[in-house]
Amino acid sequence: MENVIIIGTGCAGWTAAIYASRANLEPLVLTGTQPGGQLTTTTEVENFPGFPEGIMGPELMGKMQQQAEKFGARVEYTNVNGVEKKGEAHFVVKTDSGDLEAKTVIIATGASPRHLGLPNEQSLIGHGLTSCATCDGAFYRDVPVAVIGGGDSAAEEATFLTKFASKVYLIHRRDELRASQIMAERALSNEKIEPVWNSTVSEYITDDSGEMTKIKLQDTVTGEESELEVKCVFVAIGHIPNAGFLNGSGVEVDENGYILQKRGTETSVSGLFAAGDVSDHVYRQAITAAGNGCAAALDAERYLADHE
Numbered sequence: 001m002e003n004v005i006i007i008g009t010g011c012a013g014w015t016a017a018i019y020a021s022r023a024n025l026e027p028l029v030l031t032g033t034q035p036g037g038q039l040t041t042t043t044e045v046e047n048f049p050g051f052p053e054g055i056m057g058p059e060l061m062g063k064m065q066q067q068a069e070k071f072g073a074r075v076e077y078t079n080v081n082g083v084e085k086k087g088e089a090h091f092v093v094k095t096d097s098g099d100l101e102a103k104t105v106i107i108a109t110g111a112s113p114r115h116l117g118l119p120n121e122q123s124l125i126g127h128g129l130t131s132c133a134t135c136d137g138a139f140y141r142d143v144p145v146a147v148i149g150g151g152d153s154a155a156e157e158a159t160f161l162t163k164f165a166s167k168v169y170l171i172h173r174r175d176e177l178r179a180s181q182i183m184a185e186r187a188l189s190n191e192k193i194e195p196v197w198n199s200t201v202s203e204y205i206t207d208d209s210g211e212m213t214k215i216k217l218q219d220t221v222t223g224e225e226s227e228l229e230v231k232c233v234f235v236a237i238g239h240i241p242n243a244g245f246l247n248g249s250g251v252e253v254d255e256n257g258y259i260l261q262k263r264g265t266e267t268s269v270s271g272l273f274a275a276g277d278v279s280d281h282v283y284r285q286a287i288t289a290a291g292n293g294c295a296a297a298l299d300a301e302r303y304l305a306d307h308e
């Protein structure tokens, strides 16, 4: 039986792995479907302490993995479908490659991009609809694109896309950005970015081959409708916590599905800990996720000591 299984390999998961492995717990880390987590879909990270020149997101995650493996963390590239508590200090983690047993489990599965819920969006993903400018931006050179959202992600993606697109419409449902001042200013002062205030997207319009050609907009103040020609829409309207696989496990979540931490990082199920964006809808920063991952490893270590 494993001492600790860590599910997820974003900042929270790798930091938990670094601390658990340095405590000689030889953690087993399960990557999930997006090894490295959300930072692997970003470009330069400018606010992670210790990197005054900035560091590319994927490089930072690679370094965290290296650091965890150096101290004995083991990695399995598999997806988790459920976690079941069998008894005190006894969990079964159900994965695509079979069941695993552990004395403690740390959930660090992060959050996934939210979409608008428009009828044809599933078929459009990869055909002019995406939530990752870093992944897909370069496919849209010298054509107009749109970013939906008003937070840091939207501002950052819009700014990044100006490297490729002929024009970037930044579509926001209000008339001021939620993004931090520095990122908002950077986006709004870029001459390729045109803000489209008080607007929501009500329809994605495609050509006969199913590729995005236009979007229908609705003015949130006047109700007026209009259309914009764009080749791609980058959706940046927040995230949904990746906790659905815990349904039926007894882990309590809030009304938006974020895992509730009850005592330190411990969930409502003793011996099961949560860290990072899967349980944090407030801060959601790489560094806060990392700090929370550290706390989860320390909490798991204490739980194990209490159950020796």
Ligand code: NAP
Residues within 6 Å of the ligand: 045, 046, 047, 116, 148, 149, 150, 151, 152, 153, 154, 156, 173, 174, 177, 178, 200, 236, 237, 238, 239, 282, 283, 284, 285
């Ligand atoms: P966010 O801050 O929650 O912003 C989501 C944006 O989407 C808001 O402007 C919101 O509008 C809009 N929105 C939500 N639902 C919508 C809907 N159904 N239709 C239209 N618009 C909708 O999310 P985020 O930008 O992904 O940022 C998440 C966290 O990560 C934040 O803490 C942010 O600071 C951090 N982050 C940091 C960096 C960085 O520092 N480099 C980069 C990216 C993200 P309202 O404003 O009207 O609510």
